Amino acid sequence: xxxxxxxxxxxxxxxxxxxxxxxxxxxxxxxxxxxxxxxxxxxxxxxxxxxxxxxxxxxxxxxxxxxxxxxxxxxxxxxxxxxxxxxxxxxxxxxxxxxxxxxxxxxxxxxxxxxxxxxxxxxxxxxxxxxxxxxxxxxxxxxxxxxxxxxxxxxxxxxxxxxxxxxxxxxxxxxxxxxxxxxxxxxxxxxxxxxxxxxxxxxxxxxxxxxxxxxxxxxxxxxxxxxxxxxxxxxxxxxxxxxxxxxxxxxxxxxxxxxxxxxxxxxxxxxxxxxxxxxxxxxxxxxxxxxxxxxxxxxxxxxxxxxxxxxxxxxxxxxxxxxxxxxxxxxxxxxxxxxxxxxxxxxxxxxxxxxxxxxxxxxxxxxxxxxxxxxxxxxxxxxxxxxxxxxxxxxxxxxxxxxxxxxxxxxxxxxxxxxxxxxxxxxxxxxxxxxxxxxxxxxxxxxxxxxxxxxxxxxxxxxxxxxxxxxxxxxxxxxxxxx
Numbered sequence: 403x404x405x406x407x408x409x410x411x412x413x414x415x416x417x418x419x420x421x422x423x424x425x426x427x428x429x430x431x432x433x434x435x436x437x438x439x440x441x442x443x444x445x446x447x448x449x450x451x452x453x454x455x456x457x458x459x460x461x462x463x464x465x466x467x468x469x470x471x472x473x474x475x476x477x478x479x480x481x482x483x484x485x486x487x488x489x490x491x492x493x494x495x496x497x498x499x500x501x502x503x504x505x506x507x508x509x510x511x512x513x514x515x516x517x518x519x520x521x522x523x524x525x526x527x528x529x530x531x532x533x534x535x536x537x538x539x540x541x542x543x544x545x546x547x548x549x550x551x552x553x554x555x556x557x558x559x560x561x562x563x564x565x566x567x568x569x570x571x572x573x574x575x576x577x578x579x580x581x582x583x584x585x586x587x588x589x590x591x592x593x594x595x596x597x598x599x600x601x602x603x604x605x606x607x608x609x610x611x612x613x614x615x616x617x618x619x620x621x622x623x624x625x626x627x628x629x630x631x632x633x634x635x636x637x638x639x640x641x642x643x644x645x646x647x648x649x650x651x652x653x654x655x656x657x658x659x660x661x662x663x664x665x666x667x668x669x670x671x672x673x674x675x676x677x678x679x680x681x682x683x684x685x686x687x688x689x690x691x692x693x694x695x696x697x698x699x700x701x702x703x704x705x706x707x708x709x710x711x712x713x714x715x716x717x718x719x720x721x722x723x724x725x726x727x728x729x730x731x732x733x734x735x736x737x738x739x740x741x742x743x744x745x746x747x748x749x750x751x752x753x754x755x756x757x758x759x760x761x762x763x764x765x766x767x768x769x770x771x772x773x774x775x776x777x778x779x780x781x782x783x784x785x786x787x788x789x790x791x792x793x794x795x796x797x798x799x800x801x802x803x804x805x806x807x808x809x810x811x812x813x814x815x816x817x818x819x820x821x822x823x824x825x826x827x828x829x830x831x832x833x834x835x836x837x838x839x840x841x842x843x844x845x846x847x848x849x850x851x852x853x854x855x856x857x858x859x860x861x862x863x864x865x866x867x868x869x870x871x872x873x874x875x876x877x878x879x880x881x882x883x884x885x
Contacts (some may be wrong), residue, residue, distance in 0.1 A: 405562075407423060407577070407580065407786060408563055408579050409579075409582055410583045411432075411555070411754070413584060413755075413775065414536065414775040415753040415756075416433075417431070417584060417779075418513040418775065418783075421539045423786065427660050430543055431542060432548050433545070434550075435597070437741040441529075441585070442529045443529055445530075446641065449769060450485065452710060453518070453519045460516050460700065460857040464515055469761075469765055469767070474763075476566050476760075477760040479772060481778075484777045489521065492578045497531075499522065500525065512769055513666070513668060513768050514670075514767055515644075520768075525704055526703065528772070535785035547568075548567035549805075550603060552564055554798050558746060558747055562579065562798070569813075575794070577792075581750070583603045584732075585732030585754045586601030586732045586863070589821050589859065590821035596634065601855075604735065604855075608859070614734065614737060616735075616764075616866070618863060618866035618869075619763075620729060620863065621671070622727045623670060623727060623728055625637075630714065634711060641704075647666065654691070658676050671876045675828065678827045688724070689723060689725060691722045691723055693722070700718060726856075731755065731771060733758070733765070734863075735752070736756055736758060738752050738753075740781065753779045754779065763788070806850035810850050814856065824837040825867060827878065828878050837860075837864050841861045
């Protein structure tokens with residue numbers, strides 16, 4: 403099988419890349435499970451956009467401020483200056499954002515934004531609506547339930563991928579490969595990600611000598627219901643706090659103002675650390691209170707949160723919901739330029755959460771993620787069309803390393819546990835060294851390839867954290883040992 407373009411991942415970045423490619427190109431989208439099992443599907447809050455041209459400088463500044471001085475300013479400018487265009491493109495294609503009674507677009511405000519500039523659809527189901535729309539817009543074929551187990555690289559050119567599909571390993575050749583596989587959520591014990599998001603592609607990149615950057619920058623969402631038995635925990639959207647929900651202790655006390663004068667509207671890293679610290683110091687449970695919402699408005703504005711929590715016994719907005727921070731978003735990833743190209747490897751691109759464009763710096767501004775996926779997917783599609791590459795001549799054979807063996811699941815759980823306890827919201831050098839030792843011990847054992855790739859990604863996160871002794875953004879490291 404040979405294609406002009408193979409896209410790994412069927413979330414917003416992968417699909418928007420696909421619909422930006424001409425129909426005369428032979429394109430294949432590969433996804434690990436069902437097409438909808440991706441982080442886009444579970445995104446609740448919305449899509450950021452500069453409200454108008456006058457708002458671009460403010461959106462840029464808000465993004466830079468959230469990124470704690472580590473953003474690539476040029477990348478942020480590209481993001482904001484192209485935001486209105488991608489939103490207009492979606493609307494022209496037929497996508498419908500939520501509107502008010504007069505038919506005007508509804509904009510909402512989230513933490514660390516200086517104004518309302520976030521569009522949503524289906525209330526709190528923006529990602530789901532957008533994903534369904536892009537799936538229907540996509541004219542190219544899709545290979546589902548296929549796991550990419552290797553990138554085929556020869557003489558600094560990406561020639562395709564090796565996949566496991568229908569119980570067989572097969573070679574798929576391509577002139578261009580776009581990595582849009584998402585982040586690393588399944589490396590952590592508590593996360594909000596789709597079950598397929600496990601960082602294995604990052605591990606492949608490490609093996610191939612492809613640069614990763616800012617891997618210590620892992621974002622934790624402050625308001626997550628974790629008391630369920632599923633691997634993916636229930637996210638409680640940033641928009642809830644943006645529209646007036648309060649974070650309180652069991653006595654109703656809004657303690658966040660002890661940590662930051664912005665309270666619930668402080669950036670995610672500050673709110674997450676505040677909840678973590680307050681629970682530890684006070685021994686009290688922390689809740690999200692939506693009691694100030696009018697009942698019918700809540701059901702209409704947040705229908706999926708209402709239903710999912712109602713199904714497990716909560717009556718919203720009346721009931722307070724116990725919350726904890728959980729892993730949410732990989733800020734770091736595969737280093738790319740502003741067209742999504744991976745430097746040094748011809749024909750290889752990365753977009754969306756898998757990539758590191760420099761947009762987010764040390765902390766992602768709320769709802770910039772879907773926008774980043776759209777803007778840089780469009781850039782990548784344009785670059786692919788403009789820069790045609792010659793096919794590889796090499797013949798590739800499938801690998802013979804065993805992908806999974808008995809006992810791997812127990813070791814995956816061990817990895818997820820150590821990553822959550824030692825490499826999450828508050829880090830210590832001692833805890834990071836312990837995590838590194840555990841990971842290296844597991845790497846020295848007899849394990850399947852897929853676990854090895856996860857371990858390599860986890861090791862990259864730990865080593866990046868160890869290389870940065872100062873706290874900045876989502877990377878918070880203390881001197882003493884955490885109890």
